[in-house]
Amino acid sequence: MAIDKLIAEYKEILDESPLEPAAKWKANHPGSKVVGCYPVYTPVELIHAVGMLPIGIIGGGNRIEIAHADSRFQSFICSIVKSTLELGLTGKLNFVDGMVFHSICDPARNLGSVFKRNFPQMMIEYIHFPQNMKSRSTPDYLTAEYNRLKKSYETLSGKTATDEDLRRSILLYNEQRKLLRELYHIRKETPQNLSTAESYVLMRIGTLIPVEEHIAILKEALVELRKRDEKPKDRIKVILEGSFCEQPPLELIEGLEAAGCYILDDDFLIGWRWFVEDIPTDGDPVRNLARAYIDQSVYSGVKHDSRQPKSKHLVDRVRETGASAVLFLAAKFCEPALFDYALYRQALEKEAIPHLALEFEEKMWIFDKSRSEVETFVESMLFD
Amino acid sequence: MAQAAEVVKTTYQGQMHLLQKDIMGRYYERLTRCAEQGDGKAVYMMISGNPVELALAFDLIPVYPEINALQLAVKKVCLPFIQKAEEMGYSMDNCAYVKADVGMFHSGRKTPFATIPLPSLILCNYVGCNVYLQWFEHLAEYSQGNLYNLDIPFLHGEFDEPSAADITYVVRQLEEVIEAMERLTGKKLDWAKFKRIVAISGETGELWAKIKALTQKTPSPFDAYFDSVTMMAPLYCLRGTEEGLKFFETALKEMEEKVELGMGPLPEERFRFVIEGPPPWPYLRQFRDLFSKWGAVAVASTYSTVGGLWEFGFKHDPNHPLESIAAHMLKWNLTNRSFLQRYEQIHRYIKEWHADALVIHSVKSCRLFSAGQGDMREHFTKDLGIPTLLVESDIEDPRYFSEAQMKNRIDAFFESLEHQKMLRESAPKGDAR
Numbered sequence: 001m002a003i004d005k006l007i008a009e010y011k012e013i014l015d016e017s018p019l020e021p022a023a024k025w026k027a028n029h030p031g032s033k034v035v036g037c038y039p040v041y042t043p044v045e046l047i048h049a050v051g052m053l054p055i056g057i058i059g060g061g062n063r064i065e066i067a068h069a070d071s072r073f074q075s076f077i078c079s080i081v082k083s084t085l086e087l088g089l090t091g092k093l094n095f096v097d098g099m100v101f102h103s104i105c106d107p108a109r110n111l112g113s114v115f116k117r118n119f120p121q122m123m124i125e126y127i128h129f130p131q132n133m134k135s136r137s138t139p140d141y142l143t144a145e146y147n148r149l150k151k152s153y154e155t156l157s158g159k160t161a162t163d164e165d166l167r168r169s170i171l172l173y174n175e176q177r178k179l180l181r182e183l184y185h186i187r188k189e190t191p192q193n194l195s196t197a198e199s200y201v202l203m204r205i206g207t208l209i210p211v212e213e214h215i216a217i218l219k220e221a222l223v224e225l226r227k228r229d230e231k232p233k234d235r236i237k238v239i240l241e242g243s244f245c246e247q248p249p250l251e252l253i254e255g256l257e258a259a260g261c262y263i264l265d266d267d268f269l270i271g272w273r274w275f276v277e278d279i280p281t282d283g284d285p286v287r288n289l290a291r292a293y294i295d296q297s298v299y300s301g302v303k304h305d306s307r308q309p310k311s312k313h314l315v316d317r318v319r320e321t322g323a324s325a326v327l328f329l330a331a332k333f334c335e336p337a338l339f340d341y342a343l344y345r346q347a348l349e350k351e352a353i354p355h356l357a358l359e360f361e362e363k364m365w366i367f368d369k370s371r372s373e374v375e376t377f378v379e380s381m382l383f384d
Numbered sequence: 385m386a387q388a389a390e391v392v393k394t395t396y397q398g399q400m401h402l403l404q405k406d407i408m409g410r411y412y413e414r415l416t417r418c419a420e421q422g423d424g425k426a427v428y429m430m431i432s433g434n435p436v437e438l439a440l441a442f443d444l445i446p447v448y449p450e451i452n453a454l455q456l457a458v459k460k461v462c463l464p465f466i467q468k469a470e471e472m473g474y475s476m477d478n479c480a481y482v483k484a485d486v487g488m489f490h491s492g493r494k495t496p497f498a499t500i501p502l503p504s505l506i507l508c509n510y511v512g513c514n515v516y517l518q519w520f521e522h523l524a525e526y527s528q529g530n531l532y533n534l535d536i537p538f539l540h541g542e543f544d545e546p547s548a549a550d551i552t553y554v555v556r557q558l559e560e561v562i563e564a565m566e567r568l569t570g571k572k573l574d575w576a577k578f579k580r581i582v583a584i585s586g587e588t589g590e591l592w593a594k595i596k597a598l599t600q601k602t603p604s605p606f607d608a609y610f611d612s613v614t615m616m617a618p619l620y621c622l623r624g625t626e627e628g629l630k631f632f633e634t635a636l637k638e639m640e641e642k643v644e645l646g647m648g649p650l651p652e653e654r655f656r657f658v659i660e661g662p663p664p665w666p667y668l669r670q671f672r673d674l675f676s677k678w679g680a681v682a683v684a685s686t687y688s689t690v691g692g693l694w695e696f697g698f699k700h701d702p703n704h705p706l707e708s709i710a711a712h713m714l715k716w717n718l719t720n721r722s723f724l725q726r727y728e729q730i731h732r733y734i735k736e737w738h739a740d741a742l743v744i745h746s747v748k749s750c751r752l753f754s755a756g757q758g759d760m761r762e763h764f765t766k767d768l769g770i771p772t773l774l775v776e777s778d779i780e781d782p783r784y785f786s787e788a789q790m791k792n793r794i795d796a797f798f799e800s801l802e803h804q805k806m807l808r809e810s811a812p813k814g815d816a817r
């Protein structure tokens with residue numbers, strides 16, 4: 001299939017009925033179970049290894065009307081919390097057997113509790129990721145936490161995961177993540193050949209279908225993409241930062257590009273491609289997963305690794321990719337992102353790297369303002 | 385009679401208040417000496433479950449940015465600091481405690497109550513609040529200080545209990561904190577001294593639990609929200625010291641006397657309520673008055689348990705000092721417990737402290753508290769049939785307090801409670817209480 005058609009097809013699914021592929025999968029696999037993963041990162045291997053389908057429940061996008069959830073969560077809470085609850089309150093998650101939340105921020109954590117009370121038929125899990133990366137005991141802690149989680153998913157599925165099962169899952173997800181890294185590599189080297197919106201669609205669809213299918217899609221797409229040979233446009237090259245949890249509408253991503261940016265790298269759906277290299281498969285697989293979180297995962301606004309300041313990572317990324325500016329795109333009311341911004345801004349100013357800060361909401365309809373801000377920013381850089 | 389009660393009230397509260405002022409004043413003098421004369425070394429920590437006992441055993445000076453932010457709000461000087469932080473890049477939507485503190489940090493660390501020393505150690509006891517991590521990350525960057533993230537696994541899992549792995553993890557980290565403090569001070573930990581301090585914390589907590597049990601009485605001898613905050617400062621800043629212990633002995637005695645005399649904070653106690661959420665520090669007095677005029681007394685508050693839940697049975701154990709500090713941080717404080725455990729805590733207060741209603745003060749800054757309080761209201765009104773009022777403002781930022789709106793909501797709520805009460809009392813087989 002021609003790549004454009006392939007992407008258009010997935011885009012339509014994401015646009016019209018994003019949860020349908022997963023619901024369909026479940027209907028076609030009687031007796032199987034689906035676990036929804038709230039952002040940012042979930043060790044999906046633990047869910048996959050017992051034969052369940054881990055999917056990304058990443059808010060309601062801009063097609064959902066919030067009618068119930070806003071009486072539960074106040075106006076000053078980010079939209080993904082409300083839209084995810086709204087999905088539940090309107091029965092759209094009825095096919096989901098479990099949900100997992102993490103220690104990313106206080107609203108997401110409280111959302112886990114609210115889910116537990118409102119949807120007693122769902123198994124609600126919560127992962128406390130370590131925030132002390134320097135302690136000698138952190139690997140033991142996270143291994144124990146993952147083993148607890150593994151048991152919990154064994155109970156939910158009624159199956160036991162052997163080490164071999166886990167290794168198989170790790171290998172599969174390693175492959176998926178490697179292919180995603182390749183997508184990003186294309187964007188970094190030849191951004192004219194793959195737009196951010198396109199790579200986003202190819203990545204996002206993978207959060208809703210079995211990993212095996214996603215691998216096949218990515219392989220096919222990569223073959224096609226490598227044939228592209230577009231001429232670079234007169235655009236500035238930027239790094240996009242701050243959208244690690246709630247996701248901006250696709251139209252907004254397209255708008256940023258059309259306004260004159262090549263986005264060489266970003267943190268969209270960062271948890272689904274969390275690792276910079278493959279997770280080893282020799283030895284204890286659960287421990288390997290835990291170790292990977294501690295030592296092989298990328299920085300993010302929800303992982304507070306005091307070994308190195310986040311702003312240094314950002315500046316390094318700008319230098320490595322050869323970008324000339326940073327777009328900071330945070331979800332409205334997203335405290336972790338907004339706190340990071342204060343330090344990023346100071347670091348970027350010190351390094352004389354231009355940046356533009358924007359806020360978005362997932363249910364946003366009007367992009368003109370952001371777009372014209374970006375256009376002005378781009379112009380100021382192009383004619384500098 | 386009402387007048388007599390007023391007069392006695394002020395003398396009784398005066399003693400406790402005077403003592404509190406005195407010891408807190410000395411605490412702040414010590415901070416200023418440290419900052420201005422280099423007398424001692426400061427360790428920054430968070431309130432909600434912390435190992436202050438270790439800091440004291442090394443003669444380090446505990447500094448609590450949260451308490452400093454709170455004092456800035458009470459003294460009504462926080463806004464320029466908040467604005468300064470916003471100029472630096474902090475958002476309108478970030479927790480204003482952090483912004484006030486960061487603004488103050490970049491203004492020479494001078495406040496009306498003390499000069500705040502630079503940290504020799506930034507010990508981020510991450511107990512529940514995710515903002516803590518970023519707050520201390522930022523302070524570490526600004527001060528180029530030495531940061532240790534003491535990671536406390538949130539209470540979760542099937543039984544909402546810390547697992548063996550959680551406890552081991554925390555104890556091991558505490559051992560690393562000891563190493564860090566030994567490096568900092570060049571001294572070995574004096575275990576005997578440390579255990580003595582832990583024992584004092586245990587006794588202090590026990591006294592506090594006894595004081596809090598007194599508000600189960602009718603009338604409640606003090607307001608478990610507005611008066612508790614007076615006692616929380618010494619509980620947090622001076623826990624583990626003789627001075628702090630003495631304060632609580634005095635406070636308990638006073639409160640017991642008030643119970644004996646049947647005295648409460650108001651001339652007449654007409655409503656008993658439980659309150660959830662932190663207070664609006666910049667408008668504490670105005671907020672209190674809105675309840676007092678209805679004869680409404682808070683008999684229990686979740687806010688007074690952010691730093692520890694002694695009233696539900698916790699006590700530091702000097703024979704297992706590290707394990708009991710770990711237990712305090714993991715389990716025995718509000719912030720590290722799930723939102724649903726908070727529902728249970730509130731429900732227990734309503735039953736055991738004999739309350740008529742629940743008031744939720746929803747503050748924008750503190751999403752740990754506020755995110756999802758609409759669901760809480762839903763649960764208490766719909767599932768449990770408990771009259772519940774939700775009002776919004778902020779813990780620190782004076783720009784979010786609208787007195788007129790607040791007054792309307794509170795008046796309407798108590799009017800309707802009064803109406804229901806009248807109906808109940810005039811019913812033939814009315815509830816006596």
Ligand code: SF4
Pocket residue numbers: 078079080081104105106107108245246302331333334335336337
């Ligand atoms: S968008 Fe930000 S504030 Fe909202 S749930 Fe995600 S991390 Fe938390």
Ligand code: SF4
Pocket residue numbers: 450479480481482513514515516519749750751752753779
């Ligand atoms: S969010 Fe709440 S607990 Fe956390 S620092 Fe702010 S006021 Fe304190």
